[in-house]
Amino acid sequence: MASKPFISAHDVAERAGVSRSAVSRTFTPGASVSAETRRRVLQAAEELGYHVNQLARGLMRRESGIVCLIVSDAATPYRSALLRELTIHLQNAGKVVMLINTDRSDDSVGNALRQAIRYQAEASIILSGLPDKSITQLCLKNGQRMVLINRDDDQPGPLRINLKDEEAGRRVALVFERAGCRTVAFANSEAGTPSLMARERGFVSAAKALGMEVCVERFGWTGYEAGKVLAHRLLTRAIRPEAVFCATDLLACGFMDAARLEFGLSVPEQLCLVGFDDIEQAAWESYKLTTFAQPLQAIANAAVSWLCDPQETDNLLHVSRLLLEPDLIWRRSVRGG
Amino acid sequence: MASKPFISAHDVAERAGVSRSAVSRTFTPGASVSAETRRRVLQAAEELGYHVNQLARGLMRRESGIVCLIVSDAATPYRSALLRELTIHLQNAGKVVMLINTDRSDDSVGNALRQAIRYQAEASIILSGLPDKSITQLCLKNGQRMVLINRDDDQPGPLRINLKDEEAGRRVALVFERAGCRTVAFANSEAGTPSLMARERGFVSAAKALGMEVCVERFGWTGYEAGKVLAHRLLTRAIRPEAVFCATDLLACGFMDAARLEFGLSVPEQLCLVGFDDIEQAAWESYKLTTFAQPLQAIANAAVSWLCDPQETDNLLHVSRLLLEPDLIWRRSVRGG
DNA sequence: TTGTAGGCGTTATCAC
DNA sequence: GTGATAACGCCTACAA
Numbered sequence: 001m002a003s004k005p006f007i008s009a010h011d012v013a014e015r016a017g018v019s020r021s022a023v024s025r026t027f028t029p030g031a032s033v034s035a036e037t038r039r040r041v042l043q044a045a046e047e048l049g050y051h052v053n054q055l056a057r058g059l060m061r062r063e064s065g066i067v068c069l070i071v072s073d074a075a076t077p078y079r080s081a082l083l084r085e086l087t088i089h090l091q092n093a094g095k096v097v098m099l100i101n102t103d104r105s106d107d108s109v110g111n112a113l114r115q116a117i118r119y120q121a122e123a124s125i126i127l128s129g130l131p132d133k134s135i136t137q138l139c140l141k142n143g144q145r146m147v148l149i150n151r152d153d154d155q156p157g158p159l160r161i162n163l164k165d166e167e168a169g170r171r172v173a174l175v176f177e178r179a180g181c182r183t184v185a186f187a188n189s190e191a192g193t194p195s196l197m198a199r200e201r202g203f204v205s206a207a208k209a210l211g212m213e214v215c216v217e218r219f220g221w222t223g224y225e226a227g228k229v230l231a232h233r234l235l236t237r238a239i240r241p242e243a244v245f246c247a248t249d250l251l252a253c254g255f256m257d258a259a260r261l262e263f264g265l266s267v268p269e270q271l272c273l274v275g276f277d278d279i280e281q282a283a284w285e286s287y288k289l290t291t292f293a294q295p296l297q298a299i300a301n302a303a304v305s306w307l308c309d310p311q312e313t314d315n316l317l318h319v320s321r322l323l324l325e326p327d328l329i330w331r332r333s334v335r336g337g
Numbered sequence: 338m339a340s341k342p343f344i345s346a347h348d349v350a351e352r353a354g355v356s357r358s359a360v361s362r363t364f365t366p367g368a369s370v371s372a373e374t375r376r377r378v379l380q381a382a383e384e385l386g387y388h389v390n391q392l393a394r395g396l397m398r399r400e401s402g403i404v405c406l407i408v409s410d411a412a413t414p415y416r417s418a419l420l421r422e423l424t425i426h427l428q429n430a431g432k433v434v435m436l437i438n439t440d441r442s443d444d445s446v447g448n449a450l451r452q453a454i455r456y457q458a459e460a461s462i463i464l465s466g467l468p469d470k471s472i473t474q475l476c477l478k479n480g481q482r483m484v485l486i487n488r489d490d491d492q493p494g495p496l497r498i499n500l501k502d503e504e505a506g507r508r509v510a511l512v513f514e515r516a517g518c519r520t521v522a523f524a525n526s527e528a529g530t531p532s533l534m535a536r537e538r539g540f541v542s543a544a545k546a547l548g549m550e551v552c553v554e555r556f557g558w559t560g561y562e563a564g565k566v567l568a569h570r571l572l573t574r575a576i577r578p579e580a581v582f583c584a585t586d587l588l589a590c591g592f593m594d595a596a597r598l599e600f601g602l603s604v605p606e607q608l609c610l611v612g613f614d615d616i617e618q619a620a621w622e623s624y625k626l627t628t629f630a631q632p633l634q635a636i637a638n639a640a641v642s643w644l645c646d647p648q649e650t651d652n653l654l655h656v657s658r659l660l661l662e663p664d665l666i667w668r669r670s671v672r673g674g
Numbered sequence: 675t676t677g678t679a680g681g682c683g684t685t686a687t688c689a690c
Numbered sequence: 691g692t693g694a695t696a697a698c699g700c701c702t703a704c705a706a
Contacts, residue, residue: 006399006479008683019693024685034691049475054455055392055401056683059698062343064392069436074424080417087411087438096452099406099436101424115433118391138386142343224621257622284561285594286623345699356677361701371675393699396682 007050016044027052058120067095067307068116070109072102072128076223077250077279078294079127082149085300086125093308095122102129110135117142123307126151145307149299152194159306159320161299165195168292168326169202169245172274173210175290175328176243179272179335183213185241187230187251189222196222196247199276203245215241222247227254235263243272243334249279252289256333273333276326283331290334292326299324344387353381364389395457399480404432404644405453407446409439409465413560414587414616415631416464419486422637423462430645432459439466447472454479460644463488482644486636489531496643496657498636502532505629505663506539506582509611510547512627512665513580516609516672520550522578524567524588526559533559533584536613540582552578559584564591572600580609580671586616589626593670610670613663620668627671629663636661 009023016023018037025031026041033041044050058064067090073079083099090097100115102108109129116124117138123145130151131139136158139146146158153160169186176184184207186200200216207214217233220226230251234241235258246252252275259265259273267273275282278293302322346360353360355374362368363378370378381387395401404427410416420436427434437452439445446466453461454475460482467488468476473495476483483495490497506523513521521544523537537553544551554570557563567588571578572595583589589612596602596610604610612619615630639659 006683010683020683021685021693022691024683025692028685032691037691049478051451051454051479053396053457053683055396055457056698057685058392059390059396059683059700060685062698075414075417075421077412077414080412080420083417084412084438087436091438096456097436099424099434101421101428114388117388119433120390120392141386142388224617228622253621261622280561281618284590285565285598343699347699357699358677358701359675361699362676365701369675374675390699393682394701396684396699397701399682 006053007048008053009050012041012044012048012050015048016040062120064120064122065094065096066098066119066121068098068100068112068119068121068124070100070102070112070116070124070126070128072104072108074099074101077281078248078277081279082127082294082296082299085296086303089300089304093304095304095308104129106130106132113139116144123147125149125303125307147303147307149303150193150195159303159322161302161322161324163195163294164323164325165198166202168276168328169199169204170206171328172245173203173206173212175274175334176207176245176272177210177212179243179268181212181241181243181272183239183241185214185234185244186216187227187234187244187246187255188216188218189220189226189247189251190218191221192218199245199247213239222251224250224254224257227251227256228258229254231255231258231263235259235265242270243274245274247276249275249277249282249289249291251275252291252333253281253287256287256289268333268335272335275333278329282329288332290331291329293329294326295324343390344385345390346387349378349381349385349387352385353377399457400459401457402431402433403435403453403456403458405435405437405449405456405458405461407437407439407449407453407461407463407465409441409445411436411438414618415585415614418616419464419631419633419636422633423640426637426641430641432641432645441466443467443469450476453481460484462486462640462644484640484644486640487530487532496640496659498639498659498661500532500631501660501662502535503539505613505665506536506541507543508665509582510540510543510549512611512671513544513582513609514547514549516580516605518549518578518580518609520576520578522551522571522581523553524564524571524581524583524592525553525555526557526563526584526588527555528559529555536582536584550576559588561587561591564588564593565595566591568592568595568600572596572602579607580611582611584613586612586614586619586626586628588612589628589670590618590624593624593626604670605672609672612670615664615666619666625669627668628666630666631663632661 009020013020013023025033100112106129109131113135125147127149140157148158148160186203219229265271275289275291278291282289282291346357350357350360362370437449443466446468450472462484477494485495485497523540556566602608612626612628615628619626619628
């Protein structure tokens, strides 16, 4: 019994007294099987505990049903929320998700993609890092679709989903002006990813255009602790900013905590704060952070429907790009509103 | 070219001027190939962009390399942290993770396991819900190993990893006594999972034994909002508890926010609070929550090493159980310490 | 060390 | 509608 623990279609066919093909057809949606055969096959399968072997099926059909999710820092609130949304959409589309954790290096993304190829993944969705051009080409050549979320890359082939980060930055400048702030700041991480930099760019240029005093500070990765450090740097300046736009909610939470608890500043009376991502904690009573909501549903929906529907092949050769708009969620970290 | 986008070992063999088996051996660790053949194969493979097809390899070797992670509410801080740890350990062990999101129902877990079988997963790790006995048997019969984390189940076969929840509850009662609290409470969710109930049991019995006034409130799922509701219920009682043990950090955060911001209570002076999980937010300045740290590393390590090393088969027939001890992390939500 | 032959479990094709 | 037969891409004896 230990020698043959796997039940194959052959076994089912034998028990049901039909041919292997009949079994196969029974489990192939839209194949023609008589009701009687079907019934007998199903019963035999049930009794034997038979399940179709997707590895073998994928081999034949040349479609594995596997979609790779490539991500680093997956335990972060924003990332895990996006991951959840993607996973759910993918499952609803009948796909199965293979999760690959990378560190922040680009070649670890390359390794992840290589694994995706080995497992004949139908598509890869990349949430962190940026693969080498040659790898991307390799994936495409292997018939794999690719989706890049919040990555900047202008190679043709992958679908790129981005947010209007620069515009968001501009909007915040306006919001601060309406709140009566004249000297403002941008708190960024050193990660230097395109979306982070775009927010900075939009904010700084708009603030300057509005005649505000604006400064920028960058430190560490985009986490809570970095936010505290950024607060120390910005709030000890000769002229203290009245409002700061944090590149990320996590930064904003750290910033707010330091501002209140260590500098005794009250938000929003003495300091206006805006974040980005709308992580769950942004809505917590201690923060009530005004922030931009990532359109997670829209992102997941776009990604999944794009890679599922077999669109025209020539379409694939073009650069496909989707630009989504984040919603500004008003809470209580900015005056007025 | 669109007709044959896949490069097979056959193509590589042709280009390298060797047989298909030589190619196969080159990519099989520990097979005997001459250095020269190996070199030529590797070169041809590189030029062609060949990658071993794991689906086909898995079919032959009867080992897919796939391990399923079955989880609901994966975006929650504790769950995502555990997920990350497991994923990393699994990857380091050369496995590839298949992520399956379930809702909280047990039959959705069953479906997930069925999928695991279809993909010939070598093992499944279950973080939420509890599969039906028959499904578990089916998995085991299909040669699949199973790990249940923080689930209660006494079927033989799966490895069960649990925490000493009841003991943790008892420890908290002692901590509260040392802080000079006489009337205490346990804030729980209605989920009623074994680990949550064990914490409650341990705490309540120990508190009673210490002669304390103890009450219990249960509401909703184990999230931030539920914590706020629980605070409302417990803090409006005729005799207000001086200390409460929350079943979860998320509950504790909600509880603390409501206590401070809506009831004007100061923690820990007027109210002592202890949580469970040690999620990242528990360390944030606004909370500084005294809590139990889940031994995530130990859990992941135990799970992965158990399902990777080919231990004796008869061992599998016994109930394997691992009982881990959570560390109490002292922060500032309890007096004394 | 190397090549040949057979099989893993499935589906697609084609006669019946 | 049904059953043989030939793939799919790979691995593993076995013989050379």
